[in-house]
Amino acid sequence: MTRGDLAAALGVSTRHLGVALEYLVREGYLWKIKSPFKRSVGEERKVRFDYGLTPAAWLMGRDWVSAECMWKDEINYVLCLPQSVDETASEKFAAITTQMRLVWIALLLSSNEAGYVVGLDSLALSKMLGMTNEQFRRAVQALSRKGIVSVAANQLARTTLFGPMYPIYKLHPQSTKLKVIMLGVALGDMQLDPMRFLSDLTNYYRRAAKGYGKRKLPIQGSYLLDEQYFELAKYFRNPRLQALVYHACMSIILSVTPSYIANLKTSDSPKEVHQDSPEQAIQVNQTRGCEEAALSELVKSILVHGVFCQDLMSFAKASDETGEDKLTNVDEVDILRQFTLSELTREVVNLIQQLSQQWRFFVDCIGGAVRLLDHQRHYCMRTVLPRQNNLVEEKLETDPRDQEYDKLVSCVFEVLVPNTKEYGDCMIVGDELFTANSSVTYSKTRKVDRLICWKKGETPQIS
Numbered sequence: 001m002t003r004g005d006l007a008a009a010l011g012v013s014t015r016h017l018g019v020a021l022e023y024l025v026r027e028g029y030l031w032k033i034k035s036p037f038k039r040s041v042g043e044e045r046k047v048r049f050d051y052g053l054t055p056a057a058w059l060m061g062r063d064w065v066s067a068e069c070m071w072k073d074e075i076n077y078v079l080c081l082p083q084s085v086d087e088t089a090s091e092k093f094a095a096i097t098t099q100m101r102l103v104w105i106a107l108l109l110s111s112n113e114a115g116y117v118v119g120l121d122s123l124a125l126s127k128m129l130g131m132t133n134e135q136f137r138r139a140v141q142a143l144s145r146k147g148i149v150s151v152a153a154n155q156l157a158r159t160t161l162f163g164p165m166y167p168i169y170k171l172h173p174q175s176t177k178l179k180v181i182m183l184g185v186a187l188g189d190m191q192l193d194p195m196r197f198l199s200d201l202t203n204y205y206r207r208a209a210k211g212y213g214k215r216k217l218p219i220q221g222s223y224l225l226d227e228q229y230f231e232l233a234k235y236f237r238n239p240r241l242q243a244l245v246y247h248a249c250m251s252i253i254l255s256v257t258p259s260y261i262a263n264l265k266t267s268d269s270p271k272e273v274h275q276d277s278p279e280q281a282i283q284v285n286q287t288r289g290c291e292e293a294a295l296s297e298l299v300k301s302i303l304v305h306g307v308f309c310q311d312l313m314s315f316a317k318a319s320d321e322t323g324e325d326k327l328t329n330v331d332e333v334d335i336l337r338q339f340t341l342s343e344l345t346r347e348v349v350n351l352i353q354q355l356s357q358q359w360r361f362f363v364d365c366i367g368g369a370v371r372l373l374d375h376q377r378h379y380c381m382r383t384v385l386p387r388q389n390n391l392v393e394e395k396l397e398t399d400p401r402d403q404e405y406d407k408l409v410s411c412v413f414e415v416l417v418p419n420t421k422e423y424g425d426c427m428i429v430g431d432e433l434f435t436a437n438s439s440v441t442y443s444k445t446r447k448v449d450r451l452i453c454w455k456k457g458e459t460p461q462i463s
Helices: 003-010 014-026 055-066 072-079 098-110 122-128 133-145 196-214 226-235 239-262 270-275 278-306 332-366 391-397
Strands: 030-034 049-053 149-153 168-171 178-185 371-376 379-384 411-418 426-429 432-435 445-447 450-455
Touching: 003 014, 014 030, 049 055, 072 098, 098 122, 098 133, 098 168, 122 133, 133 149, 149 239, 168 239, 178 332, 178 379, 178 450, 196 226, 196 239, 196 332, 226 332, 239 278, 239 332, 239 371, 278 332, 332 426, 332 432, 379 411, 379 426
Parallel strands: 178 426, 432 445
Antiparallel strands: 030 049, 149 168, 178 411, 371 411, 379 450, 426 432
16 A cells, blocks of 8 residues: 555545654654565655554554553544545534544543543644644634533643643543433532632632732731732732633542542441551551552642643742741742642642542442543532322321431532443432432432432522
8 A cells, every 4th residue: 555545545645644654653653664666657756665563553452452441432433433525424523524533532542531631732742643733723623613622721821930831621522332420429618619729819819909008918827928828819810820720620630539549449447447456557547648648749740740831850849837937038939839739739639538438439339430520610419309299198297307308419520421221310418329310229329309400590490
């Protein structure tokens, strides 16, 4: 097969094919050798080259077939879509060009378990794909118009506090083998929208702006000086910066929580800990402490890469100690960076630990391959319990303290599950899983008439 034939079969130009072949050769997936055959009539090239698969390429192909790839079904779905000229193509995918498919798959391979793409240099990726940055941007826009990809947070230029921040993309699964259900949970005093770090800065700036002309700043509870905290609050007035930080943190929470649960297999229940010897109890506590430390380091490294677009070694080492004399000896910008990093790390770790309890219970009830996908901002969920026909008799015979009431939670997540009838919307309250249209049979599962999800500030449609 000639280069022109291969380019035609793949639906790309010969120039783009050449760029892709050279990239695969550099990465060690293809051999490039001079062809022993003479060039064909009319061929302009003086030397012909043949390409062959290297052992690395064969291993990658074997792993793709045998191993569980995170977005394997989704990538296969993209590859099997009919061509844009095919009459059988659906209206939604009728205009999916080859460039759009290429960008779609590249974003899937760059995304985490929740479908977030964070810290991706689109300029470097577009060069790898053999297209200009403008072509890459237009392909993303076209995919966004079809609801396949969304730009969760736009790019932010370099600022005094942070370097340039890359845009954050969010992929929305399209494979018919999967579907999305809603999961309502209660996170206690923790909050996801807005994150406490961001809301505290916003509230402080509003309070400070009223009396700043009189040289008076409100008191705040961090180790920063009031003037330093006010400067940090001014930086975070930028809505683009707030969006980037929020979605970067949400990406970590959604993708790390399932893996964090997998690492808690050695943890025992409180009853088992009390029944063990004191030495075993100490060992369990030490194990949990190591897991929390590892989680904190993982979150910190992802934040530095995704939000600050650096690595931990290049990140400035500012003092964590309190006290004005110690802090004034360090560059103020580095102090604000370290404070931002430490506060975001602490809050994200706490949210992961809080959510992991609910997620672990949900996985135990549901089972199967389920995945946290997204957080539904500004949404609530409530149950509609079954109503008895004879309400008067029920009121007379039932103690008011024993009557059940509809449950309400203020945090709703999207969960990716297999596209089967046994999976439906769920809600967790305490140690019970409420469901209306799911066929899950678990001892702590309760059926309700309906589960209603609605936007905060609006009236839910109960009837």
